[in-house]
Amino acid sequence: MTRYTELAERYGTPLYVYDLDRVAAARQDLLDALPEPFSLFSAVKANPHPEVLRVLAEGDGRTCRAEISSLGELAAALEAGFDPAGILYTGPGKTDGELHEALAAGVGLFSVESPTDLEHVGAAAVARGTEADCLLRINSASASAATSIRMTGRPSQFGIDAETLGEVLPRLRAVAGTRLVGAHFFPLSNASDEDSLVEEFRNTLSVAARLEREHGLPLRFVDIGGGFAAPYAVPGERPVYEKLRERLEEALDETFPRWREGSVRFACESGRYLVGDSGSLLTRVVNVKESRGRTFVILDAGINTFGGMSGLGRLLPVAVQPEGPEQAARIADGTGLSASLVGPLCTPGDVLGRQVDLPDVRVGDLLTIPNAGAYGPTASLLMFLGRPAPAEVLVRGGAVVSATRIEHRRVEVAPSGDRQPVGGGPA
Known part of the structure; x- marks a missing residue:
């Protein structure tokens, strides 16, 4: 009897089996493939199981931060031990209620998709007597990789069109309750190979540097997105990017010559690669x-x-x-x-x-x-x-x-003014 047949006999089917040692290995492989100052965001949506998230959040040295787009994902990230100050809240449809609860929980960074999205974040922050650090998600007009799943360069609910940034930036700078601290890019998913991934990152860094140079876009923090490949529902091995660190450092030296001094902090993000x-x-x-x-x-x-x-x-x-x-x-x-x-x-x-x-x-x-x-x-x-x-x-x-x-059950819904915030504690 194999290990899987034994587990199927014990717990029935359909049955998911997750190996947490493989989660830890994927996290370490990706951190090792990135330049030392890089942060790594884990997309909670890829697998929000609390035990999986705990592995991604653990560690005394370099580890993952959480990227979320709902209060449910926020609750899961907090339960798993992620520091709320390091959480990135994303998504094109953040509601006022979600923003108030996220700020109350201490979420430290928001990715905004439009001027009105930024204004919603600012209004929630003003109501709480604080300021929110915000990244402008950029929908670049250009792309590098010809294959993979494209996430930019077309009309989209995601991001501010790069060609309009010069026009809208004065309005964005004036939004009370917000601090513009950088930019967020996510141009593709599941790059076909390491060369395609590197070229896309190189293109993203060039766009970020140009927007800073031409329009004065504040860049203290730049999330260059993901695109890390992993087999999905088919046999195959997760790639290990042996040359990515060196090639990313070369691209950074060209586009942000003072990056080694900490003038700008950088991040990548991943979902499927970390848990698939x-x-x-x-x-x-x-x-x-x-x-x-x-x-x-x-x-x-x-x-x-x-x-x-x-x-x-x-x-x-x-x-x-x-x-x-x-x-x-x-x-x-x-x-x-x-x-x-x-x-x-x-x-x-x-x-x-x-x-x-x-x-x-x-x-x-x-x-x-x-x-x-x-x-x-x-x-x-x-x-x-x-x-x-x-x-x-x-x-x-x-x-x-x-x-x-997971069990689903119906519960009574209280009027919105009586609902408890994330975690059930006081607002």
Whole structure:
């Protein structure tokens, strides 16, 4: 019996298994790949499980800061031990209530997407008798990498269009309750290779330096975004960027010659890279059926279990690995099939992969979706059709340290004036 089959027998399926040692290794690999003064933000949305976040927050030396975009993520980050003064609050739709609670909790930095977003932050800060440090998120007009998921250079709810900055900057400087301390960029996700990643960072640094030079954009802190690659729901190894530190230092020497003196502080951010290869999703075959010449393998895990990227059209196709000696023997026989992997939901959209190459699977077989540590249950249609959430088991040093399941229940909603702030304490 393999480790996964043992855990599936104990906790049932669908089941997520997260290896916290792999989370710690990914964090260390990425910190080692960045110049020593760089900060590293962990995107809480990638995996907000409290035990995963604790690993990312731990350490006496260089460690992660939290990047959040909701009060729920703020509560998770605080519970995990992140310093609120180091938290970056992002997102295009921050409400007045969220801003008041974030400021009350001590959040130290806000990324703002528009002049009105900055004004909302300023109004909340003035109401609390304080000032908020803010980064202007910049939607650059240019880009470098030709592949990967583009996050800039087009009309977007994210960021201030770079070509309009000179026009709007006087208005931004005048917003009471705010201090403009720098810029935030996020041009791409999942760069195809290290060269593409470096060229995108180099382009971002050039844009930041030009905006400072041409428009007087205050730059005490610059978040140059992410783009670190990691396999997602398919076999593969997370890359280790052996030359990134050296090449980033060269780019910084060219664009910000005094950066080594601390004239500007820099940061990167990552979600999937930090947590993706820590997780595996275990699922059992419920049924195998034929329909008009096509084979459908029906699993007990669907888009309600692993559906965040599927809903965005960014997951297909997953790959699965069989578990157990009987299945291994069938693989050795060389028998297999090409089939659609579908979940148990009553919707034709519950598809995890089409024309996926599989061994000769049978009802009851246990399959593993690898590299599934990011965008799992909390990025899925978790409540659809009322099915229970998958269990989540965390291991460290080979031992189970936690086994939980998210439960949903209806509660009475108090009038807004009676609601408790984050943490349940006084405002």
